[in-house]
Each structure stands twice: as C-alpha cells, then as structure tokens.
Amino acid sequence: MSLFMILRVALKALGRNKMRTSLTMLGMIIGVAAVITMVALGSGAQQSIEDQIKSAGTNMITVSAGNWSSGGVRHGAGSATTLSIDDAEAIREQIQGVQYVAAGVNTRGQVVFGNQNWATRIQGADVEFPLIRFWPTELGTFFTPTDVSAAAKVAVLGTIVRNTLFGEGADPVGQTIRIRNQPFKVIGVLAVKGPGSFGEDQDDTIFVPYTTVQKKLRGIRYIQSITVSAMSAAQTVAVADEIGALLRVQHGLIPGDEDDFRVRTLEEMARVRSETTRTMTSLLASIAGVSLLVGGIGIMNIMLVSVTERTREIGLRMAVGAKGKDVLFQFLAEAIVISLLGGAIGIGLGVALSQGITQFLEWPTTVSPNAVAVAFGFAAATGIFFGFYPARKAARLDPIESLRFE
Amino acid sequence: MPIITTTDLTKTYSLGDIPVRALRGVSVDIESGDFVSVTGPSGSGKSTFMHILGCLDRSTSGQYRLDGTDVSTLSKDDLAVIRNRKIGFVFQGFNLLPRTSALDNVELPLLYSGNGMKVSERRRRAQDALAAVGLTDRSDHHPNQLSGGQQQRVAIARALISDPSIVLADEPTGNLDSRTSVEVMDIFQTLNSERGITILLITHEREIAEYGSRIIGFRDGRILADHATDTRRIARTELAALPPDVDLELDRRHETPADQGA
Secondary structure, three states: OOHHHHHHHHHHHHHOOHHHHHHHHHHHHHHHHHHHHHHHHHHHHHHHHHHHHHHHOOOEEEEEEOOOEEOOEEOOOOOOOOOOHHHHHHHHHHOOOEEEEEEEEEEEEEEEEOOEEEEEEEEEEOOOHHHHHOOOEEEEOOOOHHHHHOOOOEEEEOHHHHHHHHOOOOOOOOOEEEEOOEEEEEEEEEOOOOEOOOOOEOOOEEEEEHHHHHHHHHOOOOOOEEEEEEOOHHHHHHHHHHHHHHHHHHOOOOOOOOOOEEEEEOHHHHHHHHHHHHHHHHHHHHHHHHHHHHHHHHHHHHHHHHHHHOHHHHHHHHHOOOOHHHHHHHHHHHHHHHHHHHHHHHHHHHHHHHHHHHHHHOOOOOOOHHHHHHHHHHHHHHHHHHHHHHHHHHHOOOHHHHHHOO | OOOEEEEEEEEEEEEOOEEEEEEEEEEEEEOOOOEEEEEOOOOOOHHHHHHHHOOOOOOOEEEEEEOOEEHHHOOHHHHHHHHHHHEEEEEOOOOOOOOOOHHHHHHHHHHOOOOOOOHHHHHHHHHHHHHHOOOHHHOOOOHHHOOHHHHHHHHHHHHHOOOOOEEEEEOOOOOOOHHHHHHHHHHHHHHHHHHOOEEEEEOOOHHHHOOOOEEEEEEOOEEEEEEEOOOOOOHHHHHHHOOOHHHHHHHHHOOOHHHHHO
16 A cells, blocks of 8 residues: 555544544644743743853953962952053954953942932943943943043943933933042943843943043052953853963963962853753753653554444455555554644644743743754654554454454 | 365364364365355354455365465465455445445445555546446445445445455345345345356345355354255345335435435
8 A cells, every 4th residue: 555545544534533633633732832832941041041141251251360469468369460451462462362352440439410429330441341241332332442542531331320320211421420529421321231140230330441440540550350252152261271371471470370360251150051051941841741742642542442443444444455564554644643733733833832922921932943843753753652552453453353343 | 167165174263272163174166156145053154164265264274265276375465465356245234434435435445456546546446336236326425324225235336346256245134124135135146147246145044045046054164055046036026026115215214405405
C-alpha cells in the first residue's frame, strides 16, 4: 500500500469518529502549546536578562585604582593615585581590540537649582563613556572633546536628579545649576537606565567632564578609573589581561610588586545570570514536556480502545487482503496524524498564547524556531512511540477471531 | 481440473490443555463453476473447513491446492494476497465499515490489491459491482441507512470487486428475513451461472442449502454426505411467485428524507 493510500485510509478512519479524534488531539495540542509557551517565557526572560547585561556592557572592562601602601600600611582599594590619563591613552593606542576608552573621576556633592537641592554622585567621564554603556541622552547632548579639554562647567543629568531639581519630565537643557556652589550649564539629560547590577540607582547621578572634576571640584591630577570596551565580547578577557600587563609596565612595577590597580570584567556575572535563566527555561520546558507525555499516553489509550472497538473492522480488512503491516501502518498513521495535526495546532496556539502573555501581562516572550521544531518533532515522535504498541496489537490480531468478535 | 482440492485435511486446536480436533481428515474436490452448499450442525467443523478454504487459517496437516497452487505452505502475507485476488467473502453479519458509504465499503479490497490502481478506476469498478447487485442508487448511503438485504448486497458487491474465482458465503442469510434471503440467493445463483464464479455456501438451514447444486454435509470433523442436490431450488422462479409489496415496504422505510422529498 502506498504512503498516500495509508494516509487516506487513516484520515477516513479518523473522520468516522470526529469527536474522539479531536479530543485525543486536544491532549497533544495542550502539550505542544504548553511547551512552546513555557520555552517562549523562559527564553524571553533569558533574552531580557541578556539585554540587561549587554546594556551594562558584556564587553566592558573596568580599571580602577588599587591599593596604596605607605610604610607597611595598606590603604585599601581605590587609595592609589597612580592611575593617570596617560594610562588611558596608552590603553587606547597600544592594545589591539580596544573599542572605546573613557577615564573617570568621581566625587559627591550638593547640587542646587532654584529652591531645590539634592546630594548626588558626580561622575567625571570622558566623551566615549555613553558609547561603552549604551546610554544615550534623552534630551540635549553629552559633552564634547572640546568640553573635556577645556574642563568646561557643563553637566549631563541623570533622570532622578532632573526629576528632583526640575520636576518630572521637565526639560532643563540650557538652565544653570550649582554644584558645590559653582555654576554648571545643563546640556543634556540621560535616558532612564534603571537599577545597576548591584541594585544601585544608576539614574541618580550627574556627568561632567573628568577634567572638570579634577580641576574644578577636587584639585587632583590622577584619575580613579578607566572604562574600556573591547571590540567584541569574545575579546574581553584577552584585552583585560593585556591591560593588566600594560599598566604594570606603565607604572614601572617589577615582578613581585603588587598591582596598584584592578581590572574587572562583567563576564563572570553574565555567565552566572544566563546560567540561571537557562536552568529556569529547562525547568519550565520539562514541566511542559510532562503534559506532552500525558498527551502521548492519551493517544495510546484511545488507540488501544480503538483497536478493541474496531476488532471486526480489522478482521474484515485482513479477510479482504490487508497484510499485518497494512494494518500496522494504518493505525500508526492514525496516531501520527493525530499527533502531527495536534502538534501543528498546538504550535499555533502556543505562539498565540506567548504573544497574548507579552501583550496583556507584559512579560517578555521569545518564540524560537528551535523550540517550535523540537516541540513538533517531539509530537511526531510521541505519535510513533505511543501509536506503535496499539498498532502492533491490531496487526497481530487473528482474522477469524476478529471477525467473530462481539 | 478442480479449482479446490483438499487431501486429508486436519485441524486441531488446543483449548487450554484439551486438544479439539475440528477437522479429522477431509478430502474433497470442487470443480470450477460449482455452487456447493456446506451444511452441518454447529461444531461439525464446517466453519473451520471454510476458514481453511478461505485462506484465513491453515490446516494442521494435509494438503490444500487452490487453483493448482499448494497454499497450505504459504506465509501469512502470501495468504493475504490470495484472499485479496482470488476469494470474496460474504459474512452473516455483513461486516460493513460503519459511517462509510456503500461505494467506499465496496472499494475496500482494492486498497489492498497493491497494483496502484487510479482513484477513478477504483470508483468505476465499485460502481459496476454495486450495479451487479442492483444498488446503483444507494452508493452514497451509509450502512445504517440501508436495510439488511441491501447491506448484504453491498457486502456481496465488495466480495465481487476484485473479480474472485471463488466466493465464500458464511451463513449469508442468517440475519435476513425469508424473502430477502431468496433475493440474496438469486444474486448468488446469477453470479454462479452468468459469471461462472465458484460459490461455497455455509449454512445450517436445509432449505437454503438446496439453492446449491451440490451439498456437502459435515459431522464431527468429517464429511458425512456429499451429493448433488435432489431438487435444486431456483431463486428467480420463487421470487416471481412472491408478492412484491413486502420488499417495496422495506425499501421505503430506509429511504432518506431527501429521497422522499424528491
């Protein structure tokens, strides 16, 4: 019997009992839809966490001042004053795979506008900083190289500072605020960034050129940090290692000397986070997989009932010339048709459900073609696996016994 | 040359530990074009004999030659091919597929013939077979829309579709009233005389057996009697003598509402 004939016979047989066929299919539909939706939810969460990490910069490398010891007293991380703008320039010029470099000097201070005031973090940064952090301005612009070389008194506000001093959503560009009693012209407002990786509020800040912090606010010549981005996430670790080696040379450290700086990447954190969501996704998928399994057992159950109920039909088919394998293929085809059709409908339902969840619950979901392919393949496999036993049972029936079956 | 030759056929079942000797050495020749009635009480072995002749079962010992081929040594699959090509079955319970049109039911054996016949060709042959039993206008009806006699005629059409050389009818009138039984016998007699199809009819009813030209009587797994029918009954003649209204009444009851409206 040709494949086409087998399929035709199977479809006709299924069509004779539409109610039962669709109920059996329902088990498969729910199973597949559940797998698709659960995996979509899981990978949506994973995607959103990955985006978050990417926006923090997975290819970001932070160099910060290290320990400074004087007469056996170690002053702890950040106490060294050896990091300089020359180091930043050296990193930019001498290391392959470096994309952006931005020196940084921080301080805190009281900020005043009109009758409002606010104590906040004042970050001295360089022009490439927003590029490294994927942090655009919402209003106005970030400062320019000219501002940096002139140590201009210009400020770019985080949204919290803007909201506190000017009111929610106000446009402060062009206004003058006072930082530690010095006038600064507001040239921009940064887009909302949200909480950072340690829960701190990243929007509660003001950016000014690092030179301005050095000269106008602190009176120092050194810098506290250098933020670097590698060309690609894959290069991050190698670039970080090279920076470490370069800075030792720059600072004239001999072997045995302790580093007076620290080089860190977000690699580790990124790995832990995506590991966590991957675990969650597989957990969700395996729970949904159970319902797919239950759907498959439903198919086997119905097929077994069907074989018993249709014993006379099987006997008759054998009497008019059906071979064992013809009957086997027919019942197998019925099970596969149920599972594939159910699988296809389940995919549609799963995709619709995922989109509904994103639309109404505002949870991120990502329907990956992989998950769809796996769910469909699993549905087909379920049909074959759970359809085989009943089909074999049907194929092994004795025609005489079957014809007499009441 | 006889179409069926059996030599010392035996069949022993084991029901638990007890062996049941259903056939105890049956030797018989059946000529092509014969109409043979097989009779006997239940448990006489006539059904077992028919199952073996129909290639549904294999004998324990002895030889069965069908159309010159020794089929007692064939595999299950080969027997299925023989059933498909050479033998048509008609059963007491009709055994039609439910919720399936008469045409599709008749077509069924062609699905297993393995010669890749075109859909249109299958349709045409099924229509022809239905026409041969006088049911052209019922081809779209499902079994539950047909009377018992009509259902049995659909079953006969199904048995005819692969042009078999033998039709095996196992108590074909068991579920039918007497007039319908005569009609079915008329069909068998016509097929036998006009197409030369060998008919083997199992029945425990003496009157039905008399429509055949030869009667073989079974008892205790052996042939007890084998003789030509003394006075053969001719269904056509009997039908002509019967009042026709009974049949019309039966037909009308099973017509669909659409038919009545037309």
